[in-house]
Amino acid sequence: MKAPLPSLLFAASLGLVGTADATLVEYTDSARFLAAIKADYYLENFQSLVPNTTPASLAFGSTNGYSYTASATGGTLYVVPVIGGSIALSTSSAHSTLQLDFTGAPVTALGGLFFSTDVFNNPLISRIELAFSDGSTWALTNAALTSFIGFTSSVAITSLDITAPADGCAVTYCFTTLDDFYVGEFAQVPVPATALLLAVGLLGLGSRGGRARRRAT
16 A cells, blocks of 8 residues: 655645655646657547446556556546546546556656546546655646646656545545546657746636546545
């Protein structure tokens, strides 16, 4: 079992937290992120998954050598239809952690849409916390459906934990959700001026109705 996640707002203001000597750079613009990574990245949009199912775990890839497994703490995964037929990967239990373990080629760049959903599959505005394999942590205080965030790293990332904690959610129960997830390799190009080192991003909101599902415990 992984250790409890600390408060990330404070951690983000200090930069990297942990024992590894790594440099992690954040991108809040997908075009700038893609310009900073090699072209043979793997993008998973989860559209091949069956909505409203609860697999114990899933394996993705290998695509261009990249692969990873997904699981959830305290329950199963949940495949959620979010908006207009779009499919995303979530958890069956509220506030549980979505765990990704990278099993293929070394990953030094990752990014995607990190947000939360309610029991009716409505996207929410909430805090999302990330914990990287090297001990680094990060938080987005107002994560929404459109909240793209990407990172490049000076060391390989072997795992990523994603959590929508109860104290960062405006409703009683929210569920960690991920969509349009990129993994790849940092291209070692100069960092764009607008890329922020572990800054807290503030992005827009999104909301749509959906079907009730999942358990709220």
